[in-house]
Amino acid sequence: MTQKVRVGILGASGYGGSGLIERLERHPHVELAALASRQFEGQPLATCWPQFAGLFEHTFQDHESVVEACEVLFYATPHGATAPLVKLAIDAGKNVIDLSADFRLTQNEYETWYGQTHPHPELLPLARYGLTELHREELPGTQLVANPGCNASAASLALAPLAANGLLGENVIAHVATGVSGAGRAPSLPFHFTEVTENVKPYKVAGTHRHTAEIEATLGRAKASGKRLETHRRTAGPVVSFNPHLVPMTRGILATCYTRPEKNLLDSERLLGIYREYYRGDPLIIVQDELPQTKAVYGSDRTILSVRYDARSQIVVAFAALDNLGKGAAGQAVQNFNVVNDFEETLGLQLEGVWP
Ligand SMILES: NC(=O)c1ccc[n+]([C@@H]2O[C@H](COP(=O)([O-])OP(=O)(O)OC[C@H]3O[C@@H](n4cnc5c(N)ncnc54)[C@H](OP(=O)(O)O)[C@@H]3O)[C@@H](O)[C@H]2O)c1
Incomplete structure (x- = not known):
């Protein structure tokens, strides 16, 4: 034993x-x-x-x-x-x-x-x-x-398969909806019940949130070395516009990430296949056809991912849902x-x- x-x-x-x-x-x-x-x-x-x-x-x-x-x-x-x-x-x-x-x-x-x-x-x-x-x-x-970081985990997991497969455009937008417990237990005015309930508000947008640095570093490394990579090797990654929104829920993060890759011969099926292959054997990652939602990971340590190709705009939309206090x-x-x-x-x- x-x-x-x-x-x-x-x-x-x-x-x-x-x-x-x-x-x-x-x-x-x-x-x-x-x-x-x-x-x-x-x-x-x-x-x-x-x-x-x-x-x-x-x-x-x-x-x-x-x-x-x-x-x-x-x-x-x-x-x-x-x-x-x-x-x-x-x-x-x-x-x-x-x-x-x-x-x-x-x-x-x-x-x-x-x-x-x-x-x-x-x-x-x-x-x-x-x-x-x-x-x-x-x-x-x-x-x-x-x-x-919790937001960085969500956005990075949503985008890493694209980075590793040369499918990130020069710019990436990560729109993140995040629950209130992400701010910790110590009370402060913006997280007071009456400020948060029935309210959705953006905060630290347009290049001011600190998790931007983690996401860019992770995607840079994923781009350079595929899935299995050296954390201490730094390679220039894409520029990420990371825009979090505080939503009135206790736990949960939904990251919706957008990029327009140079290759436009994509479809959602092929992208889902790329995601399934990238996370093959990972016990806490679920790649599914259906779009993820935060309630499905409430109290869980798993992350649910999905991805779509918007053929009209030629934009890839990648999704991740996780519990900020879990995964x-x-x-x-x-x-x-x-x-x-x-x-x-x-x-x-x-x-x-x-x-x-
Ligand atoms: N909340 C999330 O979703 C989340 C996700 C990922 C990472 N994190 C990170 O995890 C860490 C903890 O986050 P949290 O949400 O648990 O925060 P929290 O609920 O505010 O708890 C912070 C803890 O740190 C202690 N503490 C506060 N100031 C301290 C100081 N100056 N020296 C030593 N201890 C101190 C507090 O305990 P006492 O005052 O009783 O000592 C408290 O237990 C933070 O660095 C946060 O960024 C949080």
């Missing part, structure tokens, strides 16, 4: 943390050993997360105690604050899966898009970007996995943990969604 891995979570009082607790508690090869939160330090798990009352017993601790007690640390903490906490773990020889943006980009990209000096650029060479389906071969044995965060983090440790890729994960 495999010995259980002692795992800890920093940022366990946030939405990413909650999804990690759920998945790691049901993982057969994990002992969820310690949880960190500043707000709930010394308090029992159910004070913060009532859905776990009577199921799991934990008391929140400080960051240092959690790092010390565990072999693998998951970070569901904000960018900027995460890198110094990751350094504690790396210096102590521990392994890290980081859900924040601190290790997703090069130092230059990070400083350009996040407008701040990278706290620990010396750790960047250790990091591997883990959009699992594209980077699976690079992850085993990695000490520091940078888990992708977009905790689900992909545990998937990456499984790949790093050579465990079956879906252990601990939730495949079926919740409907209604």
Whole structure:
């Protein structure tokens, strides 16, 4: 029998943390050993997360105690604050899966898009970007996995088969509808119930959203090397106009992406065939004829994809639906943990969604 891995979570009082607790508690090869939160330090798990009352017993601790007690640390903490906490773990020889943006980009990209000096650029060479389906071969044995952003996961998964097959035009538009939990649990005015309900609003459009950098980098690499690629190799990709819209739902992302390839001898059937071939054998990806919808992945770690060719406009329209807290965060983090440790890729994960 495999010995259980002692795992800890920093940022366990946030939405990413909650999804990690759920998945790691049901993982057969994990002992969820310690949880960190500043707000709930010394308090029992159910004070913060009532859905776990009577199921799991934990008391929140400080960051240092959690790092010390565990072999693998998951970070569901904000960018900027995460890198110094990751350094504690790396210096102590521990392994890290980081859900924040601190290790997703090069130092230059990070400083350009996040407008701040990278706290620990010396750790960047250790990091591997883990959009699992594209980077699976690079992850085993990695000490520091940078888990992708939720919107970036959706748009990149929708567009990667086109990039790898030379079917992206020079420009790509990614229109993303995203649920409110994407902004995290801490309250703020734009995400107040009365601001969000019965309302759809664009935000950070026209080249201002930080996930643009991740999508462009991922598509550049997919274009250069097909499916199995080196995360640290940078190749110029297409220019992506990424335009997110906040919609009044708790979870979920629907990415609708547009590009006009140079080749115009396309049809939807052929494109679907290309997508099926690209994601053949990927247990969390469903390519289907029907258009995807967010409810089908609510609470699930799967991503549903489809694609159409609009022959009139000669535009390819690619779709992805995923749960921002599932494949977009905790689900992909545990998937990456499984790949790093050579465990079956879906252990601990939730495949079926919740409907209604
Ligand atoms: N929400 C999503 O859909 C999503 C998807 C992909 C990636 N992410 C990324 O995952 C990370 C967590 O997101 P989230 O949605 O879970 O956010 P969240 O609900 O706001 O939770 C953030 C957690 O970080 C802790 N925290 C806040 N400030 C901190 C600081 N300065 N130092 C240490 N800990 C701090 C908070 O706990 P205490 O205050 O109790 O310590 C809280 O538990 C973020 O980097 C986010 O960008 C989120």
